[in-house]
Amino acid sequence: MLKKAFVKSYGCQMNAYDAARMADVLGAEGYAATDSPEDADIVVLNTCHIREKAAEKVYSELGRLRVLKGARQAQGLDTRIVVAGCVAQAEGAEIQARQPAVDVVVGPQSYHRLPDLLARSRERRVVDTEFPVEDKFDHLPRRRTPGSAAFLTVQEGCDKFCAFCVVPYTRGAEVSRPVAAVLAEAQALADAGVREITLIGQNVNAYHGAGDDGAPVGLAELVRLVARIPGIARIRYTTSHPNDFDDALIRAHAEIPALMPYLHLPVQSGSDRILGAMNRKHTGDQYRRLIERVRRARPDIALSSDFIVGFPGETDADFADTLRLVREIGFQSAFSFKYSPRPGTPAADRADPVPETVMAARLAELQALLDSQRYAYQRAAEGRVFDVLVEKPGRHPGQVAGKTPHLLAVQFDAAPHHIGSVVSVRIQRAGTNSLFGQLVSEAAAA
Ligand code: SAH
Numbered sequence: 001m002l003k004k005a006f007v008k009s010y011g012c013q014m015n016a017y018d019a020a021r022m023a024d025v026l027g028a029e030g031y032a033a034t035d036s037p038e039d040a041d042i043v044v045l046n047t048c049h050i051r052e053k054a055a056e057k058v059y060s061e062l063g064r065l066r067v068l069k070g071a072r073q074a075q076g077l078d079t080r081i082v083v084a085g086c087v088a089q090a091e092g093a094e095i096q097a098r099q100p101a102v103d104v105v106v107g108p109q110s111y112h113r114l115p116d117l118l119a120r121s122r123e124r125r126v127v128d129t130e131f132p133v134e135d136k137f138d139h140l141p142r143r144r145t146p147g148s149a150a151f152l153t154v155q156e157g158c159d160k161f162c163a164f165c166v167v168p169y170t171r172g173a174e175v176s177r178p179v180a181a182v183l184a185e186a187q188a189l190a191d192a193g194v195r196e197i198t199l200i201g202q203n204v205n206a207y208h209g210a211g212d213d214g215a216p217v218g219l220a221e222l223v224r225l226v227a228r229i230p231g232i233a234r235i236r237y238t239t240s241h242p243n244d245f246d247d248a249l250i251r252a253h254a255e256i257p258a259l260m261p262y263l264h265l266p267v268q269s270g271s272d273r274i275l276g277a278m279n280r281k282h283t284g285d286q287y288r289r290l291i292e293r294v295r296r297a298r299p300d301i302a303l304s305s306d307f308i309v310g311f312p313g314e315t316d317a318d319f320a321d322t323l324r325l326v327r328e329i330g331f332q333s334a335f336s337f338k339y340s341p342r343p344g345t346p347a348a349d350r351a352d353p354v355p356e357t358v359m360a361a362r363l364a365e366l367q368a369l370l371d372s373q374r375y376a377y378q379r380a381a382e383g384r385v386f387d388v389l390v391e392k393p394g395r396h397p398g399q400v401a402g403k404t405p406h407l408l409a410v411q412f413d414a415a416p417h418h419i420g421s422v423v424s425v426r427i428q429r430a431g432t433n434s435l436f437g438q439l440v441s442e443a444a445a446a
């Protein structure tokens with residue numbers, strides 16, 4: 001009988017990328033991908049540790065999987081349960097202490113060893129949260145069916161140690177993949193029909209991978225090199241950090257047509273006092289000036305960000321500074337979160353937490369403002385014509401779905417053979433989450 005694997009991602013883009021690569025690893029071992037854990041021989045939860053809610057979700061899911069495993073066992077079927085990702089890295093063997101049904105715990109740097117770990121788990125439970133000397137990327141099989149837009153990890157880890165964040169602990173120190181390795185993967189994606197590549201990393205603009213001569217190459221140059229690959233029409237990158245934004249990357253936005261006019265640049269807060277306490281090492285004004293320079297290079301760039309409300313010690317005045325920054329800059333989209341104390345991080349020890357009710361009220365106010373900006377941005381697209389990369393069938397029969405250069409989702413009537421092409425679409429109406437348009441021409445405008 002065909003063996004099946006269910007792999008679920010709970011986290012950021014890098015977590016989604018890792019999940020896809022784990023599916024590749026299991027695919028090479030003969031496991032077909034399935035969307036339902038009920039008929040899976042292997043279930044992989046690729047977990048996220050960034051906020052308490054994300055981490056706790058895993059345990060309720062594991063509780064359900066334990067029941068499922070028991071039910072399948074009664075039918076003579078084996079189910080291996082794997083916990084991967086950042087909770088695996090942070091909690092290791094504790095996971096199996098809390099949920100004995102878990103067979104394998106594997107960290108984000110060792111999942112290329114999954115076949116071996118699964119084999120060993122038949123004897124006893126296995127934990128592998130090492131940062132191995134070998135590079136996992138050298139041991140991963142070819143990527144399967146990536147679609148027309150794909151993520152490509154170029155940099156991992158973080159040395160910034162923001163006071164609230166677990167990533168430096170779960171992902172380790174900052175490491176960049178060599179240029180040749182990135183280009184080989186990009187070429188393979190292009191060969192598989194990918195038209196858009198998003199270069200990803202926890203701090204992607206800190207990228208400094210070794211070039212052919214061994215000298216470090218920055219993100220701007222890497223974007224230039226990927227743009228030369230035939231078939232690659234669009235390039236994006238995420239997530240970048242304000243302090244690693246160099247002039248070359250700003251210029252790249254002006255000079256490289258394939259580099260899409262969209263920038264996700266987390267700022268977290270608009271208060272200098274809170275930014276200082278967060279160890280972000282920049283002020284609100286430094287962020288504003290950086291955005292001004294990026295906008296001068298690429299006036300139509302769409303901006304996105306991340307915000308945390310209720311960091312310990314945040315006052316009403318601090319929060320007002322955040323609202324002011326949002327009003328002044330204007331974001332196309334943004335993610336905002338209540339501060340969540342994370343074990344092992346410096347901010348978790350602070351004695352001045354913001355009360356839950358205050359956090360909830362601030363989050364609601366910030367989200368209302370961000371929503372109104374997002375909707376205004378969507379409305380401003382009405383009547384305009386955009387190049388759209390068609391990615392998949394739409395919500396309704398006869399429709400397809402794709403993205404504008406500014407990463408707005410568009411639905412329109414067109415035949416499925418357009419999937420994988422960049423076409424020209426006139427926007428007729430803005431919904432809350434998606435634009436609705438009409439195919440203007442089979443060719444892109446530029
Ligand atoms: N490397 C990126 C972000 C990685 S985490 C950067 O530097 O911005 C993604 C987002 O999760 C962060 O930008 C932050 O807004 C949020 N986040 C991280 N830790 C958090 C915490 N303890 N509580 C609430 N939100 C958090």
Ligand code: SF4
Pocket residue numbers: 158159160161162165166167168202203241
């Ligand atoms: Fe976390 Fe800060 Fe590193 Fe981003 S830069 S991953 S928020 S420590």
Ligand code: F3S
Pocket residue numbers: 010011012013014015047048049050085086166167170171
């Ligand atoms: Fe979560 Fe780990 Fe990504 S903690 S946000 S999955 S790096």
